[in-house]
Amino acid sequence: MSTAADVARLNGPRGRTGRTAVWIRPERVKELSLVGVVVVALLVFGFLVDDYFSGRFFNRVTTSVAITAVLAVAQTIVIVTRNIDLSVGSIVGVTAYLTGQFASANPSTSPAIAIAIAVALGALLGAINGVIVAYGRVPAIITTLGTLAIYRSWLISHGEGRTITADSLPSWVVDLPTRTLFSIGGLDIRVVFAVVIAIVAVLQIAMQRLRWGRRLYAIGSNPEAAAQAGLPTRRLVLSAFIACGGLSGFAGFLFLSRFGNITVVAGQGLELDSVAAAVVGGVSVLGGSGTLVGAFLGAVLIDVLDQSLVRVPQVTEFWRNAILGALILAAVIADVVIGRRFRRRWSAEARPHTKVDASSGGDADPTRVPALTSAEQSGERGMPDA
Amino acid sequence: MAAAVAGQMTDTSPVLAMRGICKRFGATRALDDVSLELHRGEVHALVGENGAGKSTLIKVMTGIYPPDEGAVLVDGEPVSLRSAADAQRLGIGAIYQEPLIFPDLSVAENIFIGHQDQGRVVRWRQMSADAAAILARLDVHIDPRIPASGLPVATQQAIEIAKAISLDVRVLIMDEPTAALSAHEVERLFRQVRQLRDSGVAVLFISHRLDEVFEIADRVSVFRDGRHVSTDARDDVTRPRLIAAMVGRQMSDFYARHEHHAGEVILSVRDLGRTGKFAGVSFDLRRGEVLGLAGLVGAGRTDIALALFGIAPAEAGTIELDGRAVEIAAPRQALDHGIAYLSEDRRHVGLSLPQSVTANITLPSLRRYVSRLGLVNGAAERSVAERFRRQLSIRTAGLSQPVGLLSGGNQQKTMLAKWLNTEPAVLILDEPTRGIDVGAKADVHQIIDDLARSGMAIVLISSDLPEVLAVSDRVLVMREGEQTGLFDRTEATQERVMTAAVGVA
Numbered sequence: 001m002s003t004a005a006d007v008a009r010l011n012g013p014r015g016r017t018g019r020t021a022v023w024i025r026p027e028r029v030k031e032l033s034l035v036g037v038v039v040v041a042l043l044v045f046g047f048l049v050d051d052y053f054s055g056r057f058f059n060r061v062t063t064s065v066a067i068t069a070v071l072a073v074a075q076t077i078v079i080v081t082r083n084i085d086l087s088v089g090s091i092v093g094v095t096a097y098l099t100g101q102f103a104s105a106n107p108s109t110s111p112a113i114a115i116a117i118a119v120a121l122g123a124l125l126g127a128i129n130g131v132i133v134a135y136g137r138v139p140a141i142i143t144t145l146g147t148l149a150i151y152r153s154w155l156i157s158h159g160e161g162r163t164i165t166a167d168s169l170p171s172w173v174v175d176l177p178t179r180t181l182f183s184i185g186g187l188d189i190r191v192v193f194a195v196v197i198a199i200v201a202v203l204q205i206a207m208q209r210l211r212w213g214r215r216l217y218a219i220g221s222n223p224e225a226a227a228q229a230g231l232p233t234r235r236l237v238l239s240a241f242i243a244c245g246g247l248s249g250f251a252g253f254l255f256l257s258r259f260g261n262i263t264v265v266a267g268q269g270l271e272l273d274s275v276a277a278a279v280v281g282g283v284s285v286l287g288g289s290g291t292l293v294g295a296f297l298g299a300v301l302i303d304v305l306d307q308s309l310v311r312v313p314q315v316t317e318f319w320r321n322a323i324l325g326a327l328i329l330a331a332v333i334a335d336v337v338i339g340r341r342f343r344r345r346w347s348a349e350a351r352p353h354t355k356v357d358a359s360s361g362g363d364a365d366p367t368r369v370p371a372l373t374s375a376e377q378s379g380e381r382g383m384p385d386a
Numbered sequence: 387m388a389a390a391v392a393g394q395m396t397d398t399s400p401v402l403a404m405r406g407i408c409k410r411f412g413a414t415r416a417l418d419d420v421s422l423e424l425h426r427g428e429v430h431a432l433v434g435e436n437g438a439g440k441s442t443l444i445k446v447m448t449g450i451y452p453p454d455e456g457a458v459l460v461d462g463e464p465v466s467l468r469s470a471a472d473a474q475r476l477g478i479g480a481i482y483q484e485p486l487i488f489p490d491l492s493v494a495e496n497i498f499i500g501h502q503d504q505g506r507v508v509r510w511r512q513m514s515a516d517a518a519a520i521l522a523r524l525d526v527h528i529d530p531r532i533p534a535s536g537l538p539v540a541t542q543q544a545i546e547i548a549k550a551i552s553l554d555v556r557v558l559i560m561d562e563p564t565a566a567l568s569a570h571e572v573e574r575l576f577r578q579v580r581q582l583r584d585s586g587v588a589v590l591f592i593s594h595r596l597d598e599v600f601e602i603a604d605r606v607s608v609f610r611d612g613r614h615v616s617t618d619a620r621d622d623v624t625r626p627r628l629i630a631a632m633v634g635r636q637m638s639d640f641y642a643r644h645e646h647h648a649g650e651v652i653l654s655v656r657d658l659g660r661t662g663k664f665a666g667v668s669f670d671l672r673r674g675e676v677l678g679l680a681g682l683v684g685a686g687r688t689d690i691a692l693a694l695f696g697i698a699p700a701e702a703g704t705i706e707l708d709g710r711a712v713e714i715a716a717p718r719q720a721l722d723h724g725i726a727y728l729s730e731d732r733r734h735v736g737l738s739l740p741q742s743v744t745a746n747i748t749l750p751s752l753r754r755y756v757s758r759l760g761l762v763n764g765a766a767e768r769s770v771a772e773r774f775r776r777q778l779s780i781r782t783a784g785l786s787q788p789v790g791l792l793s794g795g796n797q798q799k800t801m802l803a804k805w806l807n808t809e810p811a812v813l814i815l816d817e818p819t820r821g822i823d824v825g826a827k828a829d830v831h832q833i834i835d836d837l838a839r840s841g842m843a844i845v846l847i848s849s850d851l852p853e854v855l856a857v858s859d860r861v862l863v864m865r866e867g868e869q870t871g872l873f874d875r876t877e878a879t880q881e882r883v884m885t886a887a888v889g890v891a
Contacts, residue, residue, distance in 0.1 A: 209508050218488050218499050225486035228448075229500030229549075230471035288490035 026342045027291045030282035033334070034297040038304060045308040055186050057307065062193040063177055065303045067092075067254050069196050071270055072277035072295040073203055074247035079278055080207075081240045082220040082287025083133060083140035087125070088248040088274050090151035092267030095121045095252030097155055100164035100262045107170050114173065118253035119246045125151060126245015130238035148271065152264075159264040166260025176257040192254060199250075204292040216240055220287025276324065277302050280331040301327070399462055401426050401588050402447070402478065402557045407456035409442055416442040417453070418612045424557055424588040429579060431603035431620075432592045434632055438823075439612040440592055444559050447590075448480045449473040474500060477556035479549070483565045483821075485542035489535030493517060496534050497549045520548045524578050540571035547578055558582060559590045564598055565821060568682045576602050595850075596625055608632055632824060643831075646838045646859050649673035652708060653725075653812050653843060655694075659702035663689040664867040667703070671812065671843045676834060678858030678878075679847040681887050685864035687847045688730060691814045694845075695727035696720045707812075721750065726810035728801050730817035730847070732794070736801045739790030743782055744771040746789050747803045774803035778833060795826020802833060813837065814845040819853060831857055851880060863887050 046052045071088050078085045099118045103109045125147070132143045166174050180188040207213035219226045219233050226233050251270075256262055275285075281298025283290025302324060309320045400423035409417040417439045424430050434440055445451040446458070449467035457464050460476050467473050473480075487496050494510075494517035517530035526544040534542060543563055550558050560579070564572045579602060583589055593599055599606060599620075606623055608615040608631040615631050651670045659665035664686035671677050679687040693700040696714040705712055707723050714720050720727070729736040737746050748755055748767045755766045771785045778799045782792055789800055798818060805813065815834070819827045834857055838844055848854045854861055861878040863871035863886035871886035 209510075211506050211508055214491070214495060214499065214508055218491055218495070221488035221490040222486065225488055226499075228470050228480070228486050230469070230474040231500055232471070284490075288488070 026338055027282065027289070027294060029338055029342075030335070031291065031294050031297060034281065034294065034301060038297065038301050041301065041304055041308070045312070049308070049311045052308070052311070055188060058187050059190065061300075061303055061307050062190055063258060064307065065300055066190075066192045066196045067251050067258065067270075068273050068277055068299040068303055069200060069296045070247055070251040070254065071274035072281065072299040073200055073292045074244040074251070075271075075274040076278045076281070076283050076290060076292055076295040077203075077207070077216065077247075078140070078240050078244045079275075079283050079285060080220045080287055080290060081216050081237050082223060083237060083240070084144065084275070084285070085126070085129060085241065085244050085248075086141065086144040086271045086275075087129060087148040087151055088244065088251075089267045089270035089272075090148050090155070091122050091125045091245055091248040092252040092255050092270055093265065094125065094151050094155050095249040096256040096262050096266050097159060097164060097264065099253055100169060100256045103170055103173060103256075104164060104168040109170055111172060111176075115250065115253055118249040118256075120249070122249015122252060123242050123246035126241045126243070126248065127238065129245065130241030133241065134234040134237040152268070156264045161264065164256075164260075164262040169256075169260060173257045174260050192257075196254075199247075200292055200296045207292055212236070212239070217288055221289070273299075273302065276328055279328055282331065282335060284335065298331070400424055400459075401461060403459040403462075404443070404447070405457045405459065407443070407446060407453045407458070409446060409451060409453050415612050417446070420456070420609075420612070420614045422607060422614060422617070424590060426556070426586045426588055427583055428604045429583050429589045429591050429602050431599040431606045432590055432609060433596070433599060433606065433628060434609035434615075438609040438632070440609055441561070442612075443609070444480060444561055444590075444592070447473065447478060447557070447559060449478075474553060477554060478559070479553060479555035479557070480559040480561065481543060481546045481550065481563055483562040485539065485546050487534045487542050487545060490533060492531050493521075493528060493534055493537075493545055494530035496545050497530075497552055500549070501553070516552070517548065520551055521545075523551075523581070524548060525574060538571075539566045540568075540575070543567075543575065544578065547582070551582070555587060557588045557590065559592075561592045562821070563591075564593060564595065570682070572598070596628060599628075600625070629824070643856065644835055644839055646674050646676065648675040648859065649841060653694075654706040654709075655703065656706075657703035658690065658693060658700045658705065660689060660693055660698065660700050662867075663698070664693075664864070664869075665702070667862075667864075667869045669862055669869075669872060671845065673811075673843050674838055674841045675860070676838050676844045676846055676858045678854040678861040679845060679864065680851060680854045680861050680883050681864035682849075685887065686867040687864050688816055689867075690864075691727055691816055691845065691847060694720065694812075694814060695725060697727075721808055721810075724809070724811035725814065726750075726805035726808050726812070727814040728805055728816055728818060730820065732797050732801060737789050737797060737804075740788050742786045743775070743780065743789055743792070743800055744768055744785045746800055747771045747774055747807055750804060751807050770807060771803070774807065778803055779829065793823070793826070795822035795829065798822055798826065798830060799833075802830070806837075810842070812843045812845070814847070816847045817849065818846070819848065819850065827853075851883060855880065855883065 042053075071092070074088060075085060095118045098121060099114055102117055103114055129140075129144055129147055132138050132147075133140045136143075177190065177192055179191040181191045181194045182189055207216070215226070215231050215236055218229070218231060219236055223233065252267065255267055259266070277299035278290065278295045279285060279298070280301055281290065281294035281296065283295055283298075305323065305327065306320065309315045309323065315323075402424040404420060404422045407417050407420045408415070420439065420443060422432075422443070432440055432443075442451065446453050446467070449469050449472045452468060458467055459465065460478075465472075465476055467476070467478075488499065491499065492514075494514045497517050497520065498513050514530045521528065521530065521544065524544050524547060526541060526548075528537070528541060534545060537545075547558075563575060567575060576598075579589055579591070583604075591599070591602060603620050605617060605619055606628065607617040608628060610632060649672055652673050653671040655670075656668045657665075658667040667690055669677065679690065681687050689698065692698040694705065694714065696716045696719050699715045705714060707725075712719075712723055714723065714725070717727075733739060738749070744767050748770060752762065755763045755770075757763055768785060774780065775782065775785060780792075780799045780803065781796050789797055792800065802818070818834075819830050822830070831853070834844060834846065838859075846854065846858055848857075855878055858878070859875050861871075861873045861875075861883055862869060863873070863883055865887055871883065873882060
């Protein structure tokens with residue numbers, strides 16, 4: 001993205017070592033390594049599975065990624081503020097069901113209306129979460145665990161066990177998943193997938209270039225400092241939950257069009273997929289760091305593995321889940337390792353230029369000392385929570 | 387800014403005035419009818435014991451606490467401060483002992499994140515260039531695009547000063563900004579403060595170090611028990627008068643020190659070293675003796691303690707305890723050898739703040755209070771805690787009170803109890819009086835004296851030179867990881883120790 005390019009060109013004011021330091025943010029490293037992992041996974045499966053690279057497989061992955069990716073991005077916006085939204089699965093269920101109900105009752109519903117209803121409903125449910133978290137000061141994990149159950153229970157009582165069926169929906173809804181925008185050499189780029197890519201790109205730029213986005217990162221990075229800096233932290237946290245809810249509502253609409261038949265348990269468990277995708281994508285659950293592109297790639301990796309492992313006969317359902325679990329752990333460990341390497345480089349670069357200062361990290365916080373092993377790191381003096 | 391200075395300097399009306407401020411928390415009066423005026427282009431020092439009301443005053447000034455009574459006037463106009471954003475709009479900024487930075491954000495973003503007047507879209511390149519320009523004025527040369535995490539405290543503070551400059555603050559409150567800085571860094575900070583003052587900013591400077599107050603302040607105000615005691619021009623006050631005003635009584639010199647009778651050598655260290663931290667450290671420590679470790683922050687004193695306690699083990703040299711060579715690779719081993727270490731960082735590693743006083747005291751020696759069934763004997767725990775509470779006069783509402791709610795001095799005493807309960811033969815104290823009030827300081831000195839008289843061998847690390855000289859029997863001086871002096875009590879003068887600590891000019 002533009003920032004990385006900008007900063008790479010703008011070489012720092014301290015070229016004193018003579019080494020041309022190319023400026024790379026850790027997010028870029030994470031994103032590139034994720035792309036690498038996806039490619040390696042594809043090659044390995046291509047070797048293991050006959051006829052692996054097919055147009056059908058590509059469609060299957062992109063169709064399912066569309067929903068996971070939107071939820072991963074939604075989740076990331078909240079996680080960045082050091083919160084979490086466990087109710088996204090329930091929001092998907094409620095919006096899919098209600099939007100389906102509305103479209104069944106009004107067969108002339110236009111796409112714009114249907115999407116607007118889904119997004120508005122989701123944003124409303126997100127706003128409820130946000131108000132409780134930001135103004136009621138209830139921890140997000142508790143709040144959204146509660147609303148996860150409440151939204152779902154409401155849906156069950158509202159739906160009374162009825163199912164929205166595909167044939168009751170306007171035909172454009174059911175046809176949407178198979179609509180193709182254009183094809184490249186036998187691979188169909190589906191409309192839905194293209195739209196999702198566009199959403200990810202636009203939101204990524206918003207998170208990086210809008211003051212709003214940077215302030216969400218600031219809140220997650222140090223809530224106390226954010227309040228001291230005069231940021232409207234409550235309003236910002238609320239806005240993150242509303243954005244997350246609205247996106248989940250959109251995912252609910254995609255869910256409706258993909259499956260057509262919607263029961264009251266629709267979308268159950270998606271909250272875990274969304275968190276998993278974000279974490280695999282390098283988003284720190286402690287807030288303050290991680291990108292939407294990363295979360296998108298996390299969703300891609302998870303869906304590629306999910307769809308591919310099905311086709312490897314030796315891998316049972318049980319092992320599929322275990323592999324996904326291992327992937328999440330690997331992502332977290334990689335995160336720590338990459339983070340440490342970067343901190344070391346920065347601290348070396350930021351080392352003050354006088355000799356007295358160069359040793360000033362010596363009496364550093366003892367908790368951090370075991371991690372420091374060489375003179376090169378003596379400039380490091382971490383925040384307690386770094 | 388510079389153009390306006392001339393006009394402002396002649397203006398004598400205060401830029402910020404507090405009038406009759408009262409603030410109560412339940413039954414306690416944190417601030418009682420306090421008035422204070424800050425003028426343009428002055429450094430105004432605020433001193434007082436912990437609990438004197440300084441922190442509450444800062445919180446009122448920055449809009450975090452609304453006052454119960456009284457008025458805040460900016461440029462003579464009454465204002466209402468309801469949030470940090472209000473204070474920021476009125477040009478009031480604050481910098482704390484522990485910088486409030488965003489570790490994940492870049493240096494430039496840290497400076498500009500709170501600005502209301504920037505557009506909705508972040509212009510990264512412009513922001514980095516602006517940040518670099520402001521930092522350069524402060525003599526800080528770092529790439530503004532690197533994240534703020536991992537930067538030295540002094541640099542993080544400079545970032546906060548840069549933030550204040552970029553916001554065009556008119557009042558800057560600095561709450562113990564030098565507590566974690568080395569002498570060299572303090573010098574640079576003072577240059578930055580004077581630069582701010584000369585551009586017309588009113589600086590409120592809070593410090594426990596009177597030397598610094600005399601060096602930097604134009605006027606000095608003393609607070610005691612939530613009340614404003616006095617405000618004087620620096621040249622009109624003396625150190626004893628300030629201390630007397632702070633404690634409300636004449637303080638004799640630190641404390642009544644007894645003669646220590648050093649016994650046989652218990653700890654013998656030869657050529658101890660750790661790559662990049664310190665090298666060639668040799669000393670003997672006797673029973674009943676206090677060995678002071680002096681030096682500037684960053685000289686490697688804490689690293690020696692960490693090596694002796696096995697947190698960051700030594701890589702070179704030998705350690706002998708009672709004449710036997712030992713290897714200390716982990717804190718458990720150090721404890722088994724009878725060595726205890728009180729960290730300088732009370733809040734993060736020294737204590738578990740949400741837990742009770744009792745739980746903190748018994749934590750390292752818990753196995754003694756475990757019954758055969760594997761259950762902790764609560765009564766035994768409490769009686770130990772009670773014994774220390776009386777012995778060290780720890781002031782607490784109850785032993786089940788969370789340590790985090792105690793004052794700094796009582797937290798320090800709790801930490802002392804925690805390690806004394808391991809019955810150490812060698813006790814290493816790292817900055818045991820940092821950030822605690824004068825009364826608690828004297829208590830800690832008295833406790834050290836008593837322990838030494840009872841035969842304990844004590845290593846005292848302190849950045850407070852008069853304290854080291856008053857309390858220690860011998861003083862080992864470190865400079866940039868090297869041992870540069872070892873003085874007996876009789877030869878250890880301020881000049882000698884300081885010369886060894888900074889090197890010959």
